Amino acid sequence: xxxxxxxxxxxxxxxEGQQKLRNxxxxxxxxxxxxxPAAMYLVGAGVGKIGLMDHDKVDMSxxxxxxxxxxxxxxxxxxxxxxxxxEKQNSEVEYEVYEExxxxxxxxxxxxxxxxxxxxxDNFETKYLINDSCILTDKPWVFASIxxxxxxxxxxxxxxxxxxxxxxxxxxRQNISCEATGVLGVLPxxxxxLQAAEVLKIILGAGEVLSGKLKLINMMxxxxxxxxxNKRPEEVEKIRKNGIAPVYIDCDLKNKEQWYLDVREVxxxxxxxxxxxxxxxxxDLTLRYQEIPNNQEVFVFCQSGKxxxxxxxxxxxxxxxxxxxxxxxxxxxxxxx
Amino acid sequence: xxxxxxxxxxxxxxxxxxEEVMELDETLTASxxxxxxxxxxxxxxxxxxxxxVNQNLDETITINDGDEVALLPPFxxx
Numbered sequence: 295x296x297x298x299x300x301x302x303x304x305x306x307x308x309x310e311g312q313q314k315l316r317n318x319x320x321x322x323x324x325x326x327x328x329x330x331p332a333a334m335y336l337v338g339a340g341v342g343k344i345g346l347m348d349h350d351k352v353d354m355s356x357x358x359x360x361x362x363x364x365x366x367x368x369x370x371x372x373x374x375x376x377x378x379x380x381e382k383q384n385s386e387v388e389y390e391v392y393e394e395x396x397x398x399x400x401x402x403x404x405x406x407x408x409x410x411x412x413x414x415x416d417n418f419e420t421k422y423l424i425n426d427s428c429i430l431t432d433k434p435w436v437f438a439s440i441x442x443x444x445x446x447x448x449x450x451x452x453x454x455x456x457x458x459x460x461x462x463x464x465x466x467r468q469n470i471s472c473e474a475t476g477v478l479g480v481l482p483x484x485x486x487x488l489q490a491a492e493v494l495k496i497i498l499g500a501g502e503v504l505s506g507k508l509k510l511i512n513m514m515x516x517x518x519x520x521x522x523x524n525k526r527p528e529e530v531e532k533i534r535k536n537g538i539a540p541v542y543i544d545c546d547l548k549n550k551e552q553w554y555l556d557v558r559e560v561x562x563x564x565x566x567x568x569x570x571x572x573x574x575x576x577x578d579l580t581l582r583y584q585e586i587p588n589n590q591e592v593f594v595f596c597q598s599g600k601x602x603x604x605x606x607x608x609x610x611x612x613x614x615x616x617x618x619x620x621x622x623x624x625x626x627x628x629x630x631x
Numbered sequence: 632x633x634x635x636x637x638x639x640x641x642x643x644x645x646x647x648x649x650e651e652v653m654e655l656d657e658t659l660t661a662s663x664x665x666x667x668x669x670x671x672x673x674x675x676x677x678x679x680x681x682x683x684v685n686q687n688l689d690e691t692i693t694i695n696d697g698d699e700v701a702l703l704p705p706f707x708x709x
Contacts, residue, residue, distance in 0.1 A: 328709045416709040439706035441640040446706050461688065462705045466676035477708065508688070510639060510703070515649075519637075521683045521701065 297384075298340050306500035312340060318497040321345035321408040323396050323424060325376045327359040327482030328438050328489060329414030333376060334362065335490040336412075337384045341497070344380070345408055347392035348372040359479030395561050396420055398538055401427040410493050411435035414486065418465045419541050419563050425450060425458040426538040429530055434505075436492045438485040442475050443514040445485040448523070449492050452505035459529040461508060465541045473598060474626070481513045546630040547571065553592040554628070555618070557605040562597060564625070576601055583613045595621035595628060632696035636668055640704045642680060645672040661700065662690035668702060680704045 301307045307315075318341050322329045325348040337344060352360070352367045352375055360372075367375045373391045380389065392404065396415075405411055405427045413424055413435055421437065428435045434452040438445060450457045488509075495501045508521045533539060543564040547554060556566065556573045565573075572592075574582045586592060586609070594602040594609075599622045609615040621628055634653050643649045646668075659667070665682040674680065683701040684692045694700070 324709060326709055414709055416707060418705065418707050421707070438709065440708035441704075441706040444640055444706065446703075461681060462679060464676070464678045466679035466705060475708065482709065508703075510701075519686065519701070521686050521688055521703070523688045 297386075301339065306498060311498045311500070314497055314499070315340050315494070316342045318410070319343040319345070319408040320410050320412060320493055320497075321347065321405060322412045322414055323347050323420065324414030324416065325360075325362070325372045326350070326356065326414055326416065327440070327477070327479070328486035329412070330360045330362040330376070331483050331486035332412050332414065332490040332493070333380060334383065335487060336493060337380045337387050339490075339494055340384065341387065341493075343388040343390065343408075345390045345392065345404070346373045346376050346380075347394070347396060347404070348376070349393060349395040355473070359477065359482050361479075361483070395559075396423055396427075397561070398423065398540055401538070402430055405433055406431045408433065410496055412489050412493055413437045414489075417563055419543065419561065421458060422465065422541040423538065426533045429457060429533045430537065434496055436489045436496075438482075438489050440477060440481055440485060442477065443481060443512060445481055445511040445513070447485055447488055447492075447504060447509040447511065448507060449496070449503050449505045452496065452503055454525075455505040456523045456525040457530055459533070460526040461523050463526065463529055465543060474624075478513070484511065484513065547628050548630045549628075553587055553590060554621075555586055555592050555594045555602075555605075556596070556625075557594060557602050558596045558625075564629070566625070566629070576605055579605060579608055580612070583609060583615075586615065586618075588615055588617055591617055591619060593619050593621050593628070595625050598624040632694075634664070634694055634697070635699045636664075637699065637701040638668075639702060640706055641674060642669070642672065642702045642704050645674050655694065659694050660690065661692045661694060664694050664700060665690070665702065674704070 298312050320341050350372050352363045354368050362376045362379045371393050373393050377389050377391050428451045436449050438447045495503050510519045544567050545564040547566045554571045557576050559575045596602040603620050606618045632655050637650050638646045661682045661684050669677045681703045
């Protein structure tokens with residue numbers, strides 16, 4: 295036990311607390327800016343089992359904040375690379391890797407196998423999905439989100455406490471990621487570390503858990519504020535009664551007469567409505583290219599304009615499409631409103 | 632009466648300020664004050680923005696002189 299000696303010395307931990315950590319199972323949904331530092335501290339503390347869930351691959355632009363990854367990992371599965379790194383840090387921990395997104399189909403089943411969920415996601419759809427699944431499985435979850443230099447942190451559904459829907463009953467399609475806005479690596483580092491601290495307190499039954507409170511952190515201004523939040527029992531009851539309420543964030547496109555091709559994965563938000571919007575994820579292009587009109591102009595888009603550019607190259611070189619135009623700034627530039 | 636309004640995230644950006652002191656000449660609920668503060672700001676889905684009065688999240692509170700309110704949009708990044 296010498297590995298954990300420095301924390302066992304604390305009255306809040308002790309041998310009994312260390313055993314609690316060893317018996318605990320924590321699921322990390324998203325192993326990115328928040329999930330990486332959180333995972334390292336939870337693994338360091340000797341949490342018994344860690345679930346690493348991420349469907350994404352390491353990109354060079356992740357390395358400034360996603361501290362588990364190295365240059366040689368670019369292009370590899372985040373969940374798998376995280377597993378390899380964390381196993382070296384602590385081989386006593388049991389790991390489970392999920393190279394898939396959390397979905398309505400798998401959420402309850404997977405979350406049920408854990409004691410606490412740590413939210414390292416970057417979209418509203420998955421945050422509501424975690425929230426609803428945790429209500430249904432009666433598990434606490436530790437939430438954090440970032441916008442530029444600001445962060446929000448809370449613990450939801452802890453001992454029947456308020457949930458994410460009690461703070462934000464209504465979602466927004468302004469799903470703005472760190473990719474879009476920019477972020478300094480330290481901010482998710484701070485928030486992810488605070489999330490790990492909340493997880494440890496929940497497991498140990500020690501201190502004051504950030505339940506019923508929303509912490510707001512502004513890294514640039516070095517300021518912090520805590521807002522008291524109340525439970526909205528009707529929001530929680532609705533989920534208990536009707537099950538998961540999927541948040542599909544839809545939107546209208548400016549030009550409804552124009553053909554569009556959406557090459558993002560099916561779970562990416564917001565989803566444009568309209569008869570002339572085709573949704574074919576990158577990986578399916580070679581199977582489904584025949585669905586794309588080739589006799590009129592089609593605008594191709596993704597989240598940022600990068601993948602759609604590659605998609606056009608593939609469709610042009612392999613299937614002879616000459617009617618495709620890239621939406622340079624991504625979906626946000628073609629949304630109406 | 633005077634109230635201090637603090638803006639966060641996208642709302643602060645749309646308002647081009649993080650804080651202001653507002654002079655109110657009528658009695659408003661938190662919900663009404665929120666609508667007033669968000670008028671003219673380029674924000675989608677204004678319903679998603681929450682308002683806290685003196686660090687308590689509650690739209691039904693009546694605003695009093697000297698109150699500090701915070702306008703909180705949801706964040707998604709991670």
